[in-house]
Amino acid sequence: MIDILVAGGGPAGLVAAIRAAADGREAVVVEPRTAPVDKACGEGIMPGGVAALRALGVMVPGSALRGIRYIDGARRAEASFRGAPGLGVRRTALHEALYRRALELGVRIVAGRVGEVRQGLDSVxxxxxxxxxxIAADGLHSPVRRTLGLDRPASAPHRYGLRRHYRVAPWTDFVEVHWSRRCEAYVTSVGERLVGVAVLSGERRSHAEHLSAFPALADALRYAEEGPVRGAGPLRQSARSPRAGRVLLVGDAAGYVDALTGEGIALAAATASAAVDCLTAGRPEAYPAHWRRLTRRHRLLTQGLLSAARHPFAARLIVPAAHRLPAVFEAAVHALR
Structure with missing residues (x-):
């Protein structure tokens, strides 16, 4: 019998399989897409996520990120990461590195979809x-979460993400977050002459329409489009529990607030590793508490920023407040994984 079956071969699923295989367990991943898989993603990995990948033996090429900078017109605030930098990396490069490491450790990857889930006393x-x-790692709109009746309606307004690459030389080694009344734009260096721009908003507009809210940024990127626009959403998803019997939900499948803080990959790695640790220790019942502890700071910080960003007046105060209270802004950045 297989020790751990993983639904979904994205970052969370591959991290779970790698951890399981490293512990000497047989892991099989079920994934319908062919590697490497691309998707809408800010493509910035926080320092904790970089450290977690390296601990798994996953070496990813990318651009070092020194910190986070908030920009609203002429106003700005920035804070550097403590210790090691973060990493700006193409989603396809990240997926390819994880996929290759999983195969090195003997993980079997099966083409297919997880449909019906049947649970018994000692098997699934x-x-x-x-x-x-x-382990269900099948993403934001997890079919496994829905099949198990774990979906919980999200109360917050719907938000969506769009990402596009631009063939220009990066002008900073910070992740730039540009704020406006209706959306945020995240600029991340992912190569010597390539930047990714992810836009988050509650309004359904094109990527170009969203960029028009940031004239200086739009001018810097004009005529430099590279590749298609990719989208995701609604972003906010909620699960009644990250565990149901012999099924553990990790990454976005276990619930998601928003991409505002850029912690998706770090949290995917942390929750996937925690799930495998609980199974290895013979304590699956401990996983929900571990999940809540690992995600608590992210949920509180992201919900606070979202609450402010929803109100036009409060949204215009975010960058000035960060500028006037640098110690508070630095503490918030340092809280990111």
Whole structure:
């Protein structure tokens, strides 16, 4: 019998499989897409996420990120990461590195989809396979979460993300967050002559329409478009619990607030590792408490920023407040994983 079956071969699923294989367990990943997989993503990995990947033996090429800078017109505030830098990396490069490491450790990756999930006293069956445990890492709109009746309606207004690359030389080694009344734009260096720009908003507009809220940024990127626009959303998703019987939910499948703080990859790695640790220790019942502890700072900080960003007057105060209270802004940045 398979030790751990993983639904979804994105970063969270591959981290779970790598951790399981490193612990000497048989791990099988079920994923319908062919590697490397691209998707809408800010492509900035926080320092904790970089450290977690390296601990797994995953070396990813990218651009060092020194910190985070908030910009609203002429007003700005910035804070550097403590210790090691973060990393700006193409989503496809990250996926390829994780995929390669999983194969090196003997993880079997099966093309397919996890549909019906059947649970017994000591096993779980899905996708024609039987395992002792199932880790659901099938993303923001997790079919496994829905199948198990764990979906919980999100109360906050819907927000969406769009990302596009631009063939220009990066002008900073900070992640730049540009603020306006209706959206935020995240600029991340992901190569010598490539930047990614992710836009988050509650309004359904094109990427170019959103960029028009930032004239100076739009001018710097004009005629430099590289590749298609990719989108995701609604971003806010909630699960009644990150565990149901012999199924543990990790990464976005376990619930998601927003991409405002850029912690997606770090949290995916942390929750996937925690799930495997709980199974290895024979204490799956401990996972929900571990998940709440690992995600608490992210949930509180992101919800606070979202509450401010929803109100036009409060949104215009975010950058001035960060500028006038640098110690508070630095503390918030240092709280990021």
């Amino acid at each position: 069956g899905a996708a024609g396979l039987t395992a002792r445990w199932l």
